[in-house]
Amino acid sequence: MCRIKIMNNPISREILLDMYRRLYLIRQVELAIEERYHEDEMKTPVHLALGQEAVAVGVCIHLAREDYVFSNHRSHAHYLAKGGDLKAMMAELYCKETGCSHGRGGSMHLIDVSVSHLGSSSIVGGSIPHAVGAAFAAQYKSEDRLAVSFFGDAASEQGVFYESMAWAKMKRLPVLFVCENNEYSVCSHITARQPMIPIAQRGQAFDIPSETVDGMNLMEVYERAQQALNHVRSGQGPYFLECRVQRWRRHAGSGDPMREKYRQPDELHEGFFRDPVKDYEGYLSSGKMIKPEDLKQMQIEINARIDAAFQYAKESPLPKKEDLEKYLYS
């Protein structure tokens, strides 16, 4: 059953397929990492975005190359949705010299300056003020660019989140705050951590237009993000999207959520976990946006790209020990 409401305003086929390519790429990359992780060659903690892919895609599809994206430890989806280099990412997971951070960062610290992804922080909430700062820089230099800050529900417990929103509002900064609320912080359910006030309301407390979005529904993310970004781009100041998502795996690594003891009992049933990729595929096929054989071809190409990226990573050289102290200063 297709759970996506068909939008009134037709979106170009080109954009719809672009979104699929990004979405499918992220899904397949994360699954491939999960599959190969036990080979113990990716010696870095991985926080997979499985289940949460639609948020990154639905937001980043609206962004120009110059628009900044700031992200966190669960950054693969944001990185790839923004157009980050796949080979460089994979090489970084293998901690190779050819990695996007030359093996100095690992999975939690991806970067691709060419698409205005200036690095991710693995301190929860740490990158939120960075996004505000980049937005400030854009305003300062009168540049037509904005910043998006991706973070999770636990980040909304950090004081810096509130400080950042307050200042962004005061200065009318071009920043979009996107909270991916998957209700878990490692094993800790949100009800154990926060008063049950919708996270979107925190934005409203600062008079920042805020909404809660079904983050498992790509078309809904697309539409709300478009609205939000239009607002931000028009110079009216920040916007806040709380996107409800489901984290398919453990905080780090793999794991079958149906067998995770920390999950709420009412979640442990077949059909609980929704699939944004499958749903979107259904949307495309029911809307006849693409022929099944063309979709298949697209998938084959993407999977081939992923295989090539793994190959590239495996064959790449490791950093040299003599270079241990390099890059301490710029």
Add this chain to the structure above:
Amino acid sequence: MPWTKLQIEREEPAFDENEGQNVRKLSYGEALREALDQALERDPRVYAMGQGVDDPGGMFGSTLDLHKKYGSGRVFDTPLSEEAMIGMAIGSAMAGLRPVSIHNRPDFLMMAMDQIVNEAAKWSYMFAGQVPIPLVIRACIGRGWGSASQHSQALQGLFVHVPGLKVVMPSTAYDAKGLLISSIADNNPVMFFEQRWLYKHKSYVPEHVYAVPFGEAVVKRPGKDVTILGVSHMVIEALRAADELAAKGIQAEVIDARTLIPFDEQTLLSSLAKTGRLIVADLAWKTGGFAAEVLAKVAEKGFDSLKKPPVRVAFPDIPTPASFVLEEAFYPGVPDIVRAVEGLMNG
């Protein structure tokens, strides 16, 4: 706090590095202001932010009226949100600006330790130098008038320990301007610590833009009998102590470290090779501070020069008390340095 200013007027003797010379002089506070003014003028990417940078006091004069000259887009007040403000400065630096984040006291930087230590200090290394963070964080170490333990801390030791940060502590007006210029020009996060009692001291300060390099200590006063390495205000105390010691026939060589990271070991070791005796006069608690690091370096590389064990003159390892009687007992100064030197000279 005007009371602190009055106390400083009373208790801190005037210090003019170029006493008797008919040259252009500025006070330490004026020199800081001139550095920032000239940086703002020359480089549109530079901006200054901080609580009260645009108020009538102008951060003890060091930012006075700069907001009028450059506008509130470039010199502006900030909320009491140190973590977000320094994080914002970091993000703006990533995006090409050159922020100067000004704080009344180093104590308040504790609110922003994640951004300073986990973020700014790491960004160059973590991302292999692709995104520099040209950020300057200025803070003024407090002292006196019952400021007490949360307004008197000298916390540079914490930052000296974190790779990726540079730590700068000028003791004179000349160095204040030159080192602030260098700090703003540096592409790395720089912790720039001043001291409240230095603000009125004067030096020759050229009007043109000049940079004092990092990693170069300076011999303020040559001597053959003992090396006194000073930090910040303790350099001035060491110079005063050297005067007293000279009257007693002891020639102390006073070195100003100027930058703690990077630190100029060579100047110190050369001096030690000559004198064989070392006092480190540190503006900080004794345990685990910069002075301890200096002693470690000396033990490693200057051991054979030592005629006597080295001595640290520093704050006692306690929070700073409010009562003026206890304050006086707390702060080391000229008598402690003189006593320490005499201890090294005897026997």
